[in-house]
Amino acid sequence: MKTNAGQMTVETSLQINAKPQTRKLPSASTIAFVILVLTAPLFASHYWLMAIITPVMILSLAGIGLNIKTGYAGMVSVGAGAFMAVGAYGMFNFAAHGGITNFPLALLLGGISAAIAGYLFGLPSSRIKGFYVMVTTLAAQFFVEWLFTKNAYFYNYGSVPTITLPPMTLFDLDINGNNTIRYYVVVIIVLLMTLAAKNIIHSHVGRNWMAIRDMNTAAGVIGIDSARYKRLAFTIGSFYLGIAGALWAFLFLGTASTLSFDINRSFQVLFIIIIGGLSSIRGNFIGAAFILLLPILIDYMVKATLGSALNPGFLSNMNKVIFGSLIIILLIKEPEGFDKMLRNLTGYIKRRKS
Amino acid sequence: MGFMALFLETLIGGVLAGTMYSLVAIGFVLIFKASGVFNYAQGAMLLFSALLFVTLLKLGWPIPLALFATMVVTVIGALAIERIVLRPLANRSTMTLFLATLGLSFVIEGLAQGIMGTEVHALNLGVEDLPIFWGDILISQFDLYAAGVAITLTLLLALFFNKTRIGVSLRAVADDAGAAQSIGINLNFIWQVVWAVSALVGLVAGLAWGARQGVSFNLSLVVLKALPVLIIGGFTSIGGAIIAGVIVGAAEALAETYLGPIVGGGIQFWFAYFLALIFLFIRPTGLFGDAEIERV
Numbered sequence: 001m002k003t004n005a006g007q008m009t010v011e012t013s014l015q016i017n018a019k020p021q022t023r024k025l026p027s028a029s030t031i032a033f034v035i036l037v038l039t040a041p042l043f044a045s046h047y048w049l050m051a052i053i054t055p056v057m058i059l060s061l062a063g064i065g066l067n068i069k070t071g072y073a074g075m076v077s078v079g080a081g082a083f084m085a086v087g088a089y090g091m092f093n094f095a096a097h098g099g100i101t102n103f104p105l106a107l108l109l110g111g112i113s114a115a116i117a118g119y120l121f122g123l124p125s126s127r128i129k130g131f132y133v134m135v136t137t138l139a140a141q142f143f144v145e146w147l148f149t150k151n152a153y154f155y156n157y158g159s160v161p162t163i164t165l166p167p168m169t170l171f172d173l174d175i176n177g178n179n180t181i182r183y184y185v186v187v188i189i190v191l192l193m194t195l196a197a198k199n200i201i202h203s204h205v206g207r208n209w210m211a212i213r214d215m216n217t218a219a220g221v222i223g224i225d226s227a228r229y230k231r232l233a234f235t236i237g238s239f240y241l242g243i244a245g246a247l248w249a250f251l252f253l254g255t256a257s258t259l260s261f262d263i264n265r266s267f268q269v270l271f272i273i274i275i276g277g278l279s280s281i282r283g284n285f286i287g288a289a290f291i292l293l294l295p296i297l298i299d300y301m302v303k304a305t306l307g308s309a310l311n312p313g314f315l316s317n318m319n320k321v322i323f324g325s326l327i328i329i330l331l332i333k334e335p336e337g338f339d340k341m342l343r344n345l346t347g348y349i350k351r352r353k354s
Numbered sequence: 355m356g357f358m359a360l361f362l363e364t365l366i367g368g369v370l371a372g373t374m375y376s377l378v379a380i381g382f383v384l385i386f387k388a389s390g391v392f393n394y395a396q397g398a399m400l401l402f403s404a405l406l407f408v409t410l411l412k413l414g415w416p417i418p419l420a421l422f423a424t425m426v427v428t429v430i431g432a433l434a435i436e437r438i439v440l441r442p443l444a445n446r447s448t449m450t451l452f453l454a455t456l457g458l459s460f461v462i463e464g465l466a467q468g469i470m471g472t473e474v475h476a477l478n479l480g481v482e483d484l485p486i487f488w489g490d491i492l493i494s495q496f497d498l499y500a501a502g503v504a505i506t507l508t509l510l511l512a513l514f515f516n517k518t519r520i521g522v523s524l525r526a527v528a529d530d531a532g533a534a535q536s537i538g539i540n541l542n543f544i545w546q547v548v549w550a551v552s553a554l555v556g557l558v559a560g561l562a563w564g565a566r567q568g569v570s571f572n573l574s575l576v577v578l579k580a581l582p583v584l585i586i587g588g589f590t591s592i593g594g595a596i597i598a599g600v601i602v603g604a605a606e607a608l609a610e611t612y613l614g615p616i617v618g619g620g621i622q623f624w625f626a627y628f629l630a631l632i633f634l635f636i637r638p639t640g641l642f643g644d645a646e647i648e649r650v
Contacts, residue, residue, distance in 0.1 A: 070449075076449055076452075124631060124634060124635065127634070127635065127638055128634055128638045130448065131392060131448070131452075131585075131589065132585060132634055132638065135581060135582065135585050135627065135630055135631070135634070136631060136634075138578070138581060138627055139624060139627035139628060139630070139631055142578075142623045142624035142627055143624040143627070143628070145623070145624075146620055146621065146623050146624055149620075150617075150618045150619070150620055151618065263578070267456060270453070270456075271453070271456075274449075274450075274453050313467075313468075313471075313472055314468050317463075317464040317465075317467045317468030317472075318464060318468055319464070320460045320461070320463060320464030320468075321460070321461050321464035321465055321468065323457075323460055324457040324458060324459070324460030324461035324464065325457070325461055326457075327453070327454075327456070327457030327460070328439055328454050328457040328458060328461070331443065331446075331450055331453060331454045331457065332439075332442045332443060332454075335446060335450050
């Protein structure tokens, strides 16, 4: 019975994931989304640009990184925050100690630091799987938090363990002061890296990841070096997380510490990919928007209906209860996330038309 | 104090503290064994029961009555969780189940702290924490009691699993849920029993940890301490959880004493995880876990 169940998964996932080899044009919704984000500074308020769209885009990128590990290569990871921290602290240290003030170069080096950390913490994954992989990522989480708090070198011997980027240049543009430039830097990096991720996933590398995810042993039988591809997923996924972490620290928060990348951040990114949909690029964006906007919405609704009579401590706890309940309801009702829900919906509309 | 005395004192203190980890880990093993759910909300359940007990005491309830009321409420809560959250999720992937319990931990933490407040309470169980001297070596009396409770609890659970009808059916479910169901074992009933027992174990662990470090939100994070213990002992063995807890406790204490000063202290946050990684390299399924065989 177990064997049957296994074969079932392979078949169904092949049906879902085997996209036709011919290159498809981006869908209308994708184009609309890209145009909307690129033109947003023309009509959206500063609050929307810097406090809503920027964090949603950055966490979507983090979601893509985690999705490469968890959604495509099938390794449960709860250490997303650790690799984001390595990216941010890596970039900071190359700038502070290495004197690199070129923004793209420092960012790239931050991403590479995270990729190396991902490679190292991904090494045990060639021998183990499931919850045991989760433990290696948790080890990364706690070790990285400790490393960057206890060793003053990593925050340049400041009086508090926080990091702020020294003045940076970007092709003669002032990245530190101008909000519009900051917005565009984030959006363009995220969009380009999303495109790159899409191409990786549709290449033989992505197909091998999915084969390993669906059945490790079977993938080995057809000649896929699963240990190598698992390490590769850890490295590339961590590179994405590292870039997202650096953007989060310096272009969204401005000043960051390990508290910005604690276990709750890791869970947040995990929720993003689950709610949005595992093994879906679009899902990361939907998930990030949902996870970031939901608390704001709950807060607004509760205040609007119950007024400010309640004390704020009680309010934040009720916020937590509602958030947790919604997660559970979503998992019960739509285990494959919003992406699946959207696919069902478009399928339904298409059937109605024809 | 000589090197040997310090070593022994650290080791004994660590071993006894380790039984506290075991207490938490047992609650996980029970649920995981029977239903394959890695219950992240176990920490939140610990927090809830300890907080409820303390709140009732503050209201002037006598200890036995408060304890009984807490037991009743946590068991009802556990049964409700099983019925409302996990039964609709039966047969879903371990990942989905894990995330559901993560959401559940938010709900329980929010409810516990929303209703009963967020301040830190001291919990006095009437156990004086006087040090006992054994030659040169200092032993914490409280740790001795905690270890005694952990051992008693394990013996009781062993009796329950080996001697009672429910216990035997539970082991049957753990071995092969499909086969157990086909010989007429009611899976839903077994899961409810497991959740109830695990909630009671959580209550004991919550009181022990609460008396140790005060009843606060930090109790909820105890779950992260239990994970390396589970890895070393295997997710499916109660005996393994006990032994692994002791190993982790002892190794942590020794590392903090001898390795800590070299690297700047604070290593207890990650040391257990590295220990777990080392064990994983040697025995990928834990000391007592069952190896999974994958078929194509």
